[in-house]
Amino acid sequence: ESQLNPNYSFENFLEGDSNRLARSAGLAVSNKPGGTSFNPLLIFGGVGLGKTHLAHAIGVDIKDKYPEKTVLYISAExxxxxxxDAVKKNNRNDFIHFYQIIDVLIIDDVQFFSGKTGTQDVFFHIFNHLHQNGKQVILTSDKAPVDMQDIEQRLLSRFKWGLSAELQTPDFETRVSILKNKLYRDGVEMPEDIIEYVAKNIKTNxxxxxxxxxxxxxxxxxxKKEITIDLARIIVEKFVKNTKREVSIDYIQKVVSDYFQMDIDTLQSKTRKRHIVQARQLAMFFAxxxxxxxxxxxxxxxGKRDHATVLHACKTVDNLSSTDKQFRKYVEDITKKLSI
Ligand code: ADP
Ligand code: MG
Incomplete structure (x- = not known):
């Protein structure tokens, strides 16, 4: 059992600027599993942008072209x-062996491995074995490897061996074609202006x-009502309301610098003055x-800092808010200001 969903095909995965690289890397892999430098192929991107679909599409296409190959899709969870379970039943070796004889291993949402050292360890060994034997590994994640937290360094460095391809939010044209394709497959007709209205208003997922x-x-x-633009308006509104509006980094910087009565240039400056450093770290934490x-x-x-500085800022804010009462109040006050 490959656990692949045949509806998640390449054909149904509409192409656009937002996914062109990931999609064509996926096709390259399915043409020559294990035979490209895209090993592992890591597909990353936000919720609902098509990671699971694309991962299945690659597997489905491989099964089609190479029926003799064993392909397995499994979520990291x-x-x-x-x-x-295997460890509990003293079957660790059987577990490892099972995965080591697969030709194409697809693991979805590897961010789930965060902090799970036992699983990371066993996956590291399976990965090495597969890779050395020219087998294909395909991974998805909600973050790029540089942004993954609590994943062992040696595993992260393996993730970077192949290609990391991002799925971005699709532009308007792509959203329209995704909707049209879906309606066509479901055999439903819908006026063009309504399709466009929905595509214009739901952007991020x-x-x-x-x-x-x-x-x-x-x-x-x-x-038993016709599909009208008014009905579309009501439904779109519900969807937009339910997805919390994302605050921008600019807005966060403005709120934090207002709170400390400084301007944004000061917050971003290179100074080591403690209260300014703290404001900057808070802005990074909230971002x-x-x-x-x-x-x-x-x-x-x-302020043009690198990712390690941001990571350090987040940890510092976490630490200070559990040890320093005044600092915790800053975090609470700013959280309130940001969540209106
Ligand atoms: P993720 O795993 O990134 O959260 P999914 O793969 O579950 O996202 O995709 C969510 C839904 O959107 C699925 O029904 C999928 O078929 C659809 N989808 C995403 N991207 C595309 C695309 N480019 N073309 C067609 N459907 C898409
Ligand atoms: Mg998914």
Whole structure:
């Protein structure tokens, strides 16, 4: 059992600027599993941007082209659970052996391995064995390797051996074609202006984009009403409300510098003055907490620092807020200001 979903095919994975690199890397891998330098192929990106779909598509295509190859798709969570069970039953070696004889191993959401040293250790050995034997490994993650936390260095360095390809948020045209493809496959007709209205207003998550269309179709057939722009408006509004508006890094810097009565230039400056350093660290901490930006991108936007500086800032804020009462109050006050 490969656990692959045939509906998650390349054909159904619409191409756009946001996914072109990852998609074509995936195709290269499925044409020659284990035979490209994209090993491992790591696909990363935010929630609902198609990581699971693309990972399946690669597996499905390999099964199609190379029926004799064993392909296995598994979530990192399930892999971890299996490993824990195997250890309990004294089957650790069987577990390792099972995975070492697979030709194409696809592990979804490897960020789940964070902090799980036993699982990381066993995966490290499986990975090495597969890689040495020219077998293909495909991984997905919600973050780029440089931004992964609590993953052992030796594993991170393996992740970087091949190619890391990002899935970004699709642009308007791609969102429209994703919706049209879905409607076409479901045999549903919908006026162009309504499709465009939905695509214009739901931007950051393909799963929600599809969810809105599904709920629009369901509402109209349930109430035996035509699909109108007014109905679309109501449904889109519900979807947009439920997804918390993301605050921007600029906004965070403004709130933090206002709070400490300094201007943004001061907050970003190179000074080592303690209260300014703390304000900067707080801005980095909140950017990490409230945005999807990578550590590297947070650093570059807050005074051109590197990702290690941001990571250090986040840890410092964590530590200080558990040891220093005044500092904890800063964190609470700013959290309130940011969450209105
Ligand atoms: P992730 O694993 O990144 O959270 P999924 O792979 O589960 O995201 O994708 C969410 C939904 O969006 C799925 O139904 C998937 O088929 C769809 N989807 C994402 N990207 C595309 C695309 N480029 N073309 C067609 N459907 C897509
Ligand atoms: Mg997924």
């Amino acid at each position: 399930k892999f971890t659970q299996q490993y824990i 393909v799963r929600e984009l599809e969810g809105a269309i599904i709920s629009l179709i369901a509402q109209s057939s349930f109430n 990490k907490k409230f945005t999807k930006a990578s550590l590297a991108s947070i650093g570059s936007q807050i």
